[in-house]
């Protein structure tokens with residue numbers, strides 16, 4: 001009932017853009033309910049008439065076991081979201097109103113040709129969908145096309161702008177612009193359940209996203225069960241999270257700090273891979289070599305560079321210096337791992353990572369120098385290249401190809417290697433110029449760990465804000481690619497999870513931004529238009545709700561909202577003094593329940609309160625919290641701003657004008673040092689300069705003994721004469 005009400009009330013909201021949408025597509029503008037599809041199809045033409053869907057209807061699908069599994073799921077969704085009862089009928093004895101048919105590729109091609117269309121990616125994922133007054137016909141040559149035809153039917157029947165018992169007569173001819181339309185999920189930094197991963201894959205497939213890149217190993221965890229090396233997960237799958245609060249959280253079973261972690265068993269992986277196949281999603285596992293390898297080295301110390309052994313799986317974020325060594329036994333280890341990976345993941349690509357490799361340990365090791373000499377290598381690039389070559393050589397007989405982050409381009413690569421461009425789009429351009437295929441996933445635009453709105457309750461993540469519009473306006477076809485367009489496989493959004501602890505937040509960070517990735521990956525440039533997309537997104541949000549996706553609500557970053565309390569500012573209402581490594585970070589305490597999040601730059605935790613009203617101001621209050629400095633930032637550590645304290649525990653200081661201005665308040669941190677959660681510091685009198693200063697900028701920072709801990713602000717407040725100093 002609720003859904004029906006919503007459907008009708010939403011009609012008014014959506015009417016305005018329907019006209020624009022109709023104009024986008026050729027043919028008769030249908031006088032009734034226009035359709036709202038996401039991603040926009042290649043070609044859509046309205047025809048005369050409507051199809052009135054009976055309350056109970058039957059649909060015929062190809063009588064093929066594998067396809068039936070996917071079709072049944074989609075038909076279940078259609079029934080659930082359209083209020084119609086749709087029953088499957090295979091090997092149809094009598095005519096059905098809705099038919100899904102496999103046709104020869106040549107027949108599909110002829111339909112496209114007749115409409116003057118040549119899909120960039122051929123016909124594997126293409127489909128045609130026709131609606132006439134007597135029913136619906138979906139045709140495709142391959143499973144993917146049949147599946148996408150049905151997802152479009154689901155969208156037609158679940159859009160809330162129209163009563164769903166009528167569909168306008170129309171013809172859709174559809175196929176993707178790019179063959180790689182991916183999302184990467186980091187299950188190493190924080191882990192998600194197998195049920196959630198399967199759901200994530202479902203959601204992707206309903207948006208015609210078709211590659212799930214699964215980041216399974218990193219410094220902070222190894223999550224994939226490898227039978228030959230059980231300690232990879234038994235040891236490498238667990239860590240004590242950073243910070244004083246987790247260190248004090250004793251597990252009664254062991255008497256030691258509670259471990260965070262887990263791993264995916266091979267049975268679970270097989271289940272996920274089969275599930276993905278039924279959703280037309282290819283899994284690309286990532287085993288990161290030779291860097292981001294700390295967890296593996298903790299499990300099997302013989303894999304590391306001698307002299308740099310590790311005792312525990314580390315819990316800081318950033319770039320560790322731990323790398324694999326060059327022993328033949330290490331390559332045998334990696335080949336054994338790859339053997340099990342290949343048996344689990346049937347897709348063509350295996351991701352080898354290859355990003356952010358620090359050569360410091362190699363440079364310091366005589367044994368590495370000796371091995372480099374034996375192997376005839378004269379540079380660390382050549383060394384890194386050796387991993388890629390060795391593993392490609394191992395994978396080739398299995399019919400597999402390696403893909404890696406764009407650092408792998410810094411040395412020569414096997415011809416079949418694919419480059420994933422993350423440090424801008426240049427990696428893809430350079431790779432293509434060298435004849436390699438490439439995928440675009442540049443930071444920060446396609447990095448879904450960036451926060452997406454300025455809302456006060458935005459969950460933690462990296463600054464700067466990346467809105468869905470930023471993603472939508474990303475050009476997936478850089479001009480400098482020139483004639484190498486055919487080497488660009490597509491694009492991908494990446495969700496790193498350092499700051500994304502829960503599944504609900506994984507969903508929030510991904511959706512609705514992934515709808516923009518879906519559209520720029522699927523739809524032709526001529527179909528892409530922000531105004532039109534954002535209108536369709538309004539309709540689509542109701543589908544996201546129906547699917548139970550906890551998507552972010554706001555679309556635009558918008559101006560920072562006016563502070564509700566004229567004399568109080570939350571951290572998000574202040575400016576950062578600098579933005580070097582700006583993060584919205586979550587507190588490490590309390591262990592269970594809601595944690596405060598702090599917006600700060602870890603290089604310089606310092607904030608500006610612009611144009612603060614100082615009239616009648618007499619004291620200053622603050623609520624602060626402390627966070628572990630759990631970041632591996634290499635030499636940059638020397639540039640972290642640490643202002644020396646005046647008291648043993650340090651102080652929060654307020655300066656007037658700018659950060660070199662006179663100190664007008666100093667609030668000792670002593671009351672907060674033993675509290676791992678947030679603390680309200682006692683109000684401290686303001687020491688304003690002689691002449692009256694009704695308004696001024698304030699610079700708020702901390703004096704502290706060292707980089708540990710980082711202090712953050714929950715809120716700060718100017719108290720006036722006659723007002724209460726401490727607010728509820």
Ligand code: ACM
Nearest residue numbers: 355356405422443
């Ligand atoms: C990456 O973000 N280090 C690929």
